[in-house]
Amino acid sequence: MIRKFYDVVVIGAGPAGSVAARYAAMGGASVLMLERDREPGIPVRCAEGVSVNGIEPYIDIDESWVAARINHAKLVGPSGNSAFLRNNGAGLVLERRIFDVRLCELAIAQGVRLLTKANATGLIRKNGVVSGVEFTHDGVETSVACNIVIGADGVESRVGRWAGMDTALALKDLDTCVQYTLDGIDVNPEYCEFQFGNEISPGGYVWIFPKSNHSANVGIGIAGVKAKDKGPKEYLDTFVAKRFPEASATYTVYGGVPTSYMKDEYVQDNVILAGDAARQVNPITGGGIVQGMIGGQLAGETAAEAVKAGKFNRRFLMSYKRKWDKRLGDNQKVMFRLKERFLGMTDGKFENLVNFIKTIPEDKFSMSYLFKEAVKEDPKLMMDVAKSFILSKLKK
C-alpha cells in the first residue's frame, strides 16, 4: 500500500535523490521516492569516475561496484603531449548500475519507500500551494499528497519548471555527450585520461576511464554552442577509429551534462531541487555524482528540518541554498567563470597548460607548489584551469 500522504516526495532515484531521501528519513520525515525507470541506475549515462574522499561519507566502499582504482589523471594536449596529475587520494571507476541501487537500499533501510516505474507528471496545488505530486505507476495515473517535493530528476528535470522556476540551460551551459564502453582494448587501469583540443573535442574533452586492463568508458562531451555542424558522435568516432581501431563497444550511451551552477531560484515554496536538476555539477569536469550526493544530503536535511518546524516556505527552505553555497556553491561559481574562459581556449593555451604541469616534479606536486610556481611565471589562465582540475579531484 502506498500511503496517501508523505512529508516529503523525492522525484528521481539517482545519487542525488537517494541520498536526499535517506537524510530526510534520518531526520524523521516520512519519505516516498519515485523513479521513472524500472531500476535505478539504468541506463548508465555516466563515465563513472569519482574520488574515494567524495563518496566515502555516503557509502562504505564495496568491491562489488568498484571497477578500477585510479591513482593518476593523464592530461593530453592537442599535439599528443601529456602530463600526469597525481591524485590527492585515490579515484574510483564505478559500476553505477550496482552503486545506484546500493544507495537506494541505504535509503530504504532508513524507512524510505521507493517506487520504480513511477513517472511524475505534475505537481498538485491547493489554494496555490504545492501540496502533492501526480504520477503514473505502472502506467496507472495516481497521486500522493506531501508538504515538500525534492526534484532530483536529473538533467532533464521538469519539477523545477512545474514549480515556476526557469531551469532552461543556455547552449554554452550544456555539454552534449556520447560514450562507448569499449572492450578488447589495451588500457592502463591505474589512470584516467583526458584529451583536450579544439579539433578533438571543442569546448570539452574526450575521456578514457578504465574499467579493467581491457575495457574502458571512452566518451566525449562538447559544448552545446559548438555542436551545430558536427555532433559529439562524429568527434568521438574519429578519435576511437584512430586510437582503438580494433575495439568492440559493449555499450553505447548518450547524455547531457549541465555546466552551469545552482541558482537561488531553484528553491521555492514547498519545492527544492538537488543534483543535476539543480545544476549541482562541476562546470569544468562535468562531474556530478558526489556533487549530487552532497546537494542531496543538504536538501534532505533541510526538508526534515522543515517538517519538524512545520514551515515549508521559500524563506525557510533557503537555508538549503546557503548551506550549499558554503559547501560547494561558492566554489562552483568560480569554476563556472573558469569554464567560460575554457570555452574560448586556443590549442596553444592547452599545450601551455600541459607543459606547465609537466615541469612540476612529482614529489613536489601539491597545490601550494603549483601556486608558488604559477605566481612566478604568472600564467594566470593555466593556473586557474589547473587549480580547478585539482580542486575537483579533491571535492569529487
Added chain:
Amino acid sequence: MYINQHLCDVCGTCVSVCPVDAIEVFETQVVIDNDVCISCGKCAQVCPARAIGDAL
C-alpha cells in the same frame, strides 16, 4: 520540431535547453508538443543522437 523515435535514446538532454517547456519525457518516450514549440532548434543542436529535426 520532430523526433525520430528510432534514433532517440531518451536521454532528456533536449528537455534541459528547451526555453518554453515544450518537451516531455513520458515513461519511455520523448514527446515534443508542437503547439508550444517555437522551433528555436536548440534541442536539435544539443541532441547527442541527432534525433531531432524541423521536419518529420
